[in-house]
Amino acid sequence: MPKFTHHIFICCNQRSAGSPRGCCDPAGSEALRNAFKAEVKKRGLDPLVRANVAGCLDQCECGPTVVIYPQEIWYGGVKLADVPRIIEETVLHGRVLEDLHIPDEKLNTKPRAATQPTAGVLFDSFQANC
Amino acid sequence: MPKFTHHIFICCNQRSAGSPRGCCDPAGSEALRNAFKAEVKKRGLDPLVRANVAGCLDQCECGPTVVIYPQEIWYGGVKLADVPRIIEETVLHGRVLEDLHIPDEKLNTKPRAATQPTAGVLFDSFQANC
Numbered sequence: 001m002p003k004f005t006h007h008i009f010i011c012c013n014q015r016s017a018g019s020p021r022g023c024c025d026p027a028g029s030e031a032l033r034n035a036f037k038a039e040v041k042k043r044g045l046d047p048l049v050r051a052n053v054a055g056c057l058d059q060c061e062c063g064p065t066v067v068i069y070p071q072e073i074w075y076g077g078v079k080l081a082d083v084p085r086i087i088e089e090t091v092l093h094g095r096v097l098e099d100l101h102i103p104d105e106k107l108n109t110k111p112r113a114a115t116q117p118t119a120g121v122l123f124d125s126f127q128a129n130c
Numbered sequence: 131m132p133k134f135t136h137h138i139f140i141c142c143n144q145r146s147a148g149s150p151r152g153c154c155d156p157a158g159s160e161a162l163r164n165a166f167k168a169e170v171k172k173r174g175l176d177p178l179v180r181a182n183v184a185g186c187l188d189q190c191e192c193g194p195t196v197v198i199y200p201q202e203i204w205y206g207g208v209k210l211a212d213v214p215r216i217i218e219e220t221v222l223h224g225r226v227l228e229d230l231h232i233p234d235e236k237l238n239t240k241p242r243a244a245t246q247p248t249a250g251v252l253f254d255s256f257q258a259n260c
Contacts, residue, residue, distance in 0.1 A: 001235070002234055002237070002238070003237055003238075009139065009182075009184070012185075048238065050188060052185055052187065053186075054183065055142075055183025058180060070199055070201075074133070104131070107132070107133055107134075108131040108134070108178065109131055
């Protein structure tokens with residue numbers, strides 16, 4: 001069979017509480033990944049669309065973080081409620097969701113401020129930080 | 131900064147002993163990922179080359195499995211000794227290593243035989259199966 005058309009990696013990394021970089025999955029529940037997996041299955045997109053657990057994607061300041069390959073589309077601040085529209089818009093129609101998109105200049109920049117104490121703060125301030 | 135030039139995902143999935151699909155990291159040691167990480171660091175390729183832990187990449191029969199994005203290069207039967215030449219040949223020079231390469235027709239085919247009882251057997255018979 002062909003390669004995956006969309007290989008979606010969802011950061012499920014856990015850091016210790018209070019890490020200055022934040023954490024994409026502080027509860028360690030893999031809830032976001034499970035939501036992607038369920039949506040892919042519901043729409044009959046498997047096996048060529050895959051929602052994969054990933055360790056730290058190194059964009060913690062923008063978390064929860066997701067990357068879709070081979071399209072190289074990075075999303076940050078992703079919430080459970082965003083999953084259906086990511087599948088609908090990006091996977092099925094090739095449209096990048098600008099409100100979630102992490103632009104290149106924000107990738108691979110490591111910690112940008114020392115005042116980002118919790119994942120919750122990072123999550124709430126995604127637009128400002130990423 | 132730019133996106134990753136090479137985002138290397140190494141399957142670190144564990145299955146229960148005796149799983150018919152085999153397992154890419156039966157010891158749960160993440161040794162292969164750690165070898166990639168060390169090689170990337172040694173050559174000063176970070177942060178734009180990244181060796182990432184991944185959950186099951188769903189090509190278990192060809193494991194231990196690695197995929198490099200956005201190039202979409204799949205490797206199977208990867209041993210620790212292969213790590214330096216993957217970095218040298220594929221990451222630095224863009225050459226696909228044919229002895230490790232999983233061709234498209236072998237991807238996403240799920241179990242192909244009921245007689246593949248252990249990761250060791252799968253590993254040893256990579257060329258025949260994948």
